[in-house]
Amino acid sequence: MKSAKTYIEKNKKRFLDELIELLKIPSISADSAYKKDVLKTAEAVKKQLEKAGCDFVEICETPGYPIVYGEKIIDKKLPTILVYGHYDVQPPDPLDLWDSPPFEPVIKKTKLHPEGAIFARGSCDDKGQMYMHVKALEYMTKTDQLPCNVKFMIEGEEEVGSSSLEWFVTKNRKKLANDVILISDTGMIAKDVPSITTGLRGLSYVEVEVTGPNRDLHSGLYGGAVANPINVLTKMIASLHDKNNHITIPGFYDDVEKLSKKEREKMAEAPFSLENYKKALDIDAVYGEKGYSTNERNSIRPTLDVNGIWGGYIGEGAKTVIASKAFAKISMRLVPNQDWKKITELFKKHFESIAPEGVRVKVKPHHGGQAYVTPIDSLGYKAAEKAYEETFGKTPIPQRSGGSIPIVALFEKELKSKTILMGFGLDSDAIHSPNEHFGIWNYLKGIETIPQFYHYFTELSK
């Protein structure tokens, strides 16, 4: 296969313009106010898949947001690659921390991205990375170099737990049949250190509500005499970690995969500077579970984080009130062997059990997914390795990630195929944060590398 470099150089402006158009649509799946925009994004993806060379594209209805399915089958005897991605994005809050509006993409140069980066919600996660695959297909079809069959499955509910995906996959096993699944929804270690994600954490996301008195009370008249739901909630949350930052939920660690000393030593070889890490986040110290390094804490160990908390008066000035209710959104990242449904139950049972007298507690499970570890001796992994070697001139490093793409475990179970996670994002891209961006260099490097994967996967499958 020829290098895509020349084609990319010639079409670079259009590749960026098309992505920018896609980024302008606020496809926030978590907020029903944006329903029309989410649906509009599905339509836009469908149109682009058709333009890029798919023979058949359809918008498949689900109980939630639709899934865009596309395919180009050139020869049934050749291998089939299934590309998965998502067209929905995270909510952009807090809006006031964005330097430019999240849905008005702008290209700005940064220290890490002298070639420029596109700043917009979804630029990296996952519209930008998903769109690399659409443009890679365009390159292969327009230059008659597509070496195998390809299927696309682009969903609109990834940021809210892919709630309709299992329903869709189990109903469409035949349609989705494939030899390998390819996803770009992760990152790489650095621009000059390509990596393939081989481990993903699972997730259990819950919302808790603590109710005290049946109405907001004057803190002067009632303060000290009734349980204050906010004070109680802080006590309950605080008790979920002990002084070594171990999670205190009974049974939480029962199924946690224990890595051998050798494996941990190998992990420790990955290039990492604690000083740079702290500097990039402007913190004076890291923080976490005793006995584990920073890279272990965010990959091979389960965690519990409050993602949001609210209650009482949060406006300007002061209000001396005891709130009737306090709330928190809490997520737990899980590691292989921990079952997210079991963990959600353990959390619920424990959290309800530690509620003191004088309050009532509700735990509402949101969504979740299983952790996953991919083998590094599969055909797919080897093809990806070769593809990176071709375009980066370096062998990629296998990397465990702290994030969760729960659907990888689902795919293995339902479609019986392995997933390869070729991510081109960087840690500094600020996904899920204000000022999310995606380097133009990374975007184009992805478009260049993906066709090589098609090539080597087809070659190795012979």
Place this chain on the structure above:
Amino acid sequence: MKSAKTYIEKNKKRFLDELIELLKIPSISADSAYKKDVLKTAEAVKKQLEKAGCDFVEICETPGYPIVYGEKIIDKKLPTILVYGHYDVQPPDPLDLWDSPPFEPVIKKTKLHPEGAIFARGSCDDKGQMYMHVKALEYMTKTDQLPCNVKFMIEGEEEVGSSSLEWFVTKNRKKLANDVILISDTGMIAKDVPSITTGLRGLSYVEVEVTGPNRDLHSGLYGGAVANPINVLTKMIASLHDKNNHITIPGFYDDVEKLSKKEREKMAEAPFSLENYKKALDIDAVYGEKGYSTNERNSIRPTLDVNGIWGGYIGEGAKTVIASKAFAKISMRLVPNQDWKKITELFKKHFESIAPEGVRVKVKPHHGGQAYVTPIDSLGYKAAEKAYEETFGKTPIPQRSGGSIPIVALFEKELKSKTILMGFGLDSDAIHSPNEHFGIWNYLKGIETIPQFYHYFTELSK
């Protein structure tokens, strides 16, 4: 002095209509968006004081919201009563819990108020109670029964800590000179149990901010490896109470006034049903400092309550984010001898000292005030006692309140006179809460009782 009953009966509708007009103006001092309304309310109060018979009324500028001053001096040899009240109100949040809009007053009958109650923010605290004094003055002037001199000082910053009042009082000692200060900004035990508030708690109100990483982070990639400001904040707040609900700030209790066994026994005689208390709040148990009764916890003991907490994603759905910052508004109710400025300093020092590595903590003092206990053998107290006996047919009970009116201590220091707290509100009036209301019976009973205070205070002063 003749009973005001007939006059009140004749003018009842107008008395209600005038108050309703005043309640329609959203004079929320905590929110600068309502600045015009706060100023408009001052104008309205000025107009009504003039109409009620004051000889001189002016709007006095201060560094904050203005103070409305009015007076009617009939004879310099006669005693002078200074009436204090406030025309500002608490923010109405959470709005969705109001059965009718907070600034569209409606009269509804309730079980406790078969004669009807006015539902609106400020109906009891303090527009309704302040306006009783205006109407009582009207009665005395229109029927030629005013027995002494009267001065009014109605401020617009009580709900945000009376920040300009000290400035004003110290600048106007002569203008404000008086023999007794009369305030209706408290409650009574029950409609058939009149009471005079003799103790008030002090207050220290602070806002805290915990900053972790310099931006919101993806909880999958960073979860477990960096300090999560929300988790840290919950731990810090939780640690402010020990397992017996004592406050853990070093030195916090050093100056707390210790009541004798006898005093506590006398307090315990006040009618109180724990069952009804729990039922009214729909809670299965009370909660508070070990070793103290409910009535002690909310009157003679200092407390620490979170009045608001926020951080991270608090919208619909789920967002897997580690917030860069988390915040809380915290207030401490103080008892006599505790100095609010010292306590604020102790809090700040302690809270900053317990911040773990990996976060930065800011403590911003909001406002505060001293606690106060009034004697029950003063002329003023005796006059109030007789006034209640006249209109309720019962001797009022001296009562310690958990609330704070910091200005009482200020008045004693700067104006050298005692304050009498004649409150006509009820605990169930939901001040500072949604659906605040004030019983029509209570409103009119206040107008009836106040002139009797004027009468007896003048008599006893002879």
